[in-house]
Amino acid sequence: MGIGDRQVRKGFEVYENGDDAYIYKPGELLVDSAHDAFTERVLDGAIRDKRAMHERLDVSHYDVDGDLHGIVERLRKEGVRCGPNHILAGEPRYKGGPGTIVEPTELGFSTPEGDHGSGVTIAVLDTGYTAEVAQWLDPQVDMGGEGNEALDTHTADNSLDVEAGHGTFIAGVIGLLAPCAKIVSRQVLASDGYGDEATIAAAITEACTLDADIINLSLGAYTHGNLPPVGLANALRQVPRTSVVVAAAGNAGRDVPFWPAALKQVWSVAAVDDDGLRASWSNYGHWVDCAARGVGITSCFPFWSGGGPGPFTNGRALWSGTSFAAPRLAGLIAREMTDGGGTAAEAVHRVLARSTRIDPLVGAVVL
16 A cells, blocks of 8 residues: 555544555545635535634635545546645654664764854754753754653653654754754654644744744655645745755655655655665655665664663664655755855755765765
8 A cells, every 4th residue: 555554543544546545634624725715615514614724824624524535526626726634644664663673882973063053943843852862952952842842752651652752863863963053843743653734734834934944844645646735735835935845755665756745845855875775665756856864874762761671771773764864954954054155945956966976766865
């Protein structure tokens, strides 16, 4: 199936029709606000509720009765930009925590030095951040309020959830490359790695109001009809031309567009190993812009507190995935902004111009 072997959370549903496969929230419809009047006239009694969205997003969030897929098809035939409230997921290669077989003592890295990233703001929209994992990193991270850090760690029974630590790990990848950048961490995925399109679209819009130079989205989804998701597309139109959005290309080993990475406003990042070879599980295709190292990445990880000695007691781990290739590009852009000046939009072109080679499947390879 196109969505892979994910264990779908209760309350979500899977639609599958050949290559058209995705996860969604049943009964929830997203519509470009310009089409509200027509949508409400066509659906009439099928609409149960209309939810408020971010005022700058221009997307309406409806609760509807009936066949959601049929409703979407009916509206699209009339030219309405709409779709289900898709479910997006983080893109680590291994669910259930980092897949490492080495001893924690072998996962060392030095505290980064220098002024790389000074004056640069990077928004990480993910599972949140766990403080006190790396004391050198904590001062860089704005968690957006008390309690946000608790969302990136463990389940109620104190066991590791399947994407616990994902946001913390990503922040560490960025911090190691750009130790003076400000990292704005906002929680849009639960610790099982799932989040809905409406929530993520609103968070992207909010990040634009925080003057983020770079927005990192190590998450994504396949969509209804493999078409651009209206919520994410509208949100990304809010991003200033001087800023940059980077996103994970996905780990299904497919060339089917993966969103938001496949949107034109986004720099989509595939994963390569240390030799610059595409990871067999990394997505690829004409919509992928570049590739960065995403195999065997070392970074910060929440301390294991499951009642006994665990594999991550030193707050470090080894993980793979396009989830970790994307923040590498984000960190390299921040470094380039410090070294060469200019905006993020200018810096990304300089970074890619120094790529080691061009791969026909994944574009510029930036190690």
